[in-house]
Amino acid sequence: SVLRAEHIWLDGKLVKWDEGNVHVMTHALHYGLGVFEGIRAYKTHDGRLAVFRLREHIQRLLDSAHIIMLHIPYTEDQLVEATLDLLRQQKHLFANGAYLRPVAFMGDGAMGLGAVNPTRVAVTAWDWGAYLGDKGIREGIRAKVSSFTRMHVNVNMVRGKITGQYVNSILAKREAVLAGYDEAILLDISGFVAEASGENIFMVNKKGVIKTPPLSSPILDGITRDTVLKLLRDSGRTVEEVTFTRDALYICNEIFFTGTAAEITPVREVDNRQVGEGKPGPIGKFVQDTYFRVVRGQDDRYADWLTYV
Ligand code: PMP
Structure with missing residues (x-):
């Protein structure tokens, strides 16, 4: 709407x-x-x-x-x-x-x-509702690794949110949606997972290790990514900022996207492979619940993040 x-x-x-x-x-x-x-x-x-x-x-x-x-x-x-x-x-x-x-x-x-x-x-x-849909937020979405590559750090200025750079994101997003998926995951030029067309990516492997690509990858320094890192670390969990391959996504327990528009959106399927149980997992749910409490002013520890109008 x-x-x-x-x-x-x-x-x-x-x-x-x-x-x-x-x-x-x-x-x-x-x-x-x-x-x-x-x-x-x-x-x-x-x-x-x-x-x-x-x-x-x-x-x-x-x-x-x-x-x-x-x-x-x-x-x-x-x-x-x-x-x-x-x-x-x-x-x-x-x-x-x-x-x-x-x-x-x-x-x-x-x-x-x-x-x-x-x-x-x-x-x-x-007024913009859930970017990847209310159902996506609740049940998770289906993502596809894109045929378009995230631009090299010396091609795009990845620390910037620059209008012209979004043609790459739009090509990836359209390709994914036209093929029947909800969102695209882009790899860097070496083939490591970078980010989605408009979101950062987190995953939880079978050992329960939470990972997200590092800021040296061609990714936007997402403010939601930063928020989620803090929420997870403040809860006593460790998060590794490391690169990983696309097949690590195929065999992990959980994936979720983070972004201002998409908020915390679980991913239930990647490249037609079910992720974990095929529904939002416990870490993603914890992050989502905590995030929504924080943005709605229900967690005093993060009151500094809110500017009342
Ligand atoms: N990556 C890209 C390419 C984006 O466009 C966005 C949205 N700004 C994000 C990640 C997420 O950033 P943020 O959490 O700051 O909204």
Whole structure:
């Protein structure tokens, strides 16, 4: 369900939804030089609205821009405030939560790869349900290892969430969905598991060892990945940040994806091989339950991660 909000924050002010336009000569539209974020605000257990790890997302947006040398004419504090303003202005629409999308990109002016035009910055919000479906969250999804490879770390800037880089993700996602699966798993150029098209990946092997690919793999430094690492380690479990092969997924007990949009989504099948019992396993369920409690403000240990609107 995509909700048409009333306002968009665009280049420093709130404008009506219909006025959130850019010109077709927008440089980023042609060449992909932009950065973006995906952030969620949740309805907390006491009926308020709180943005989850807002500052970390804005910091990553600024880091992404720094990587591609895109000048953003706003400070971290200004972007945090812009995001909160947008929600405050439309609180009546987002009482049950919101998905927030800050985006910054090179605007129109000159064309050509050497151009440097003024940066446009927008923040939009809409109502976005479970990215891989409510059923996916509850029962697990079916994934397929993609024929598309995650780009080498010297091709894509993997520490950045850069718009143009998402063509690779879209090719993988479409291939998987058209073949009847829910999501794609991409390998790196050496054949080790990297991440899904828009999520990081965790697995639990038969010995109960929890693993996720390290940050030296071509993966996004996911904020949900970081959250899950903390939740697991705080619960006394150890997690290995190591590379592993696709067949390790075939014979493991549990797999789950982590991401702001997908939250914690269990994987019940990979490449037509049942994972574990073919349903969400205990570690994935623990992570999912804990995550949803944390984002809804029910766990005081992680209160710092919430910014109330
Ligand atoms: N990997 C990719 C390629 C993504 O696009 C995302 C979504 N931002 C993630 C992982 C998960 O990142 P996060 O937990 O910060 O949303």
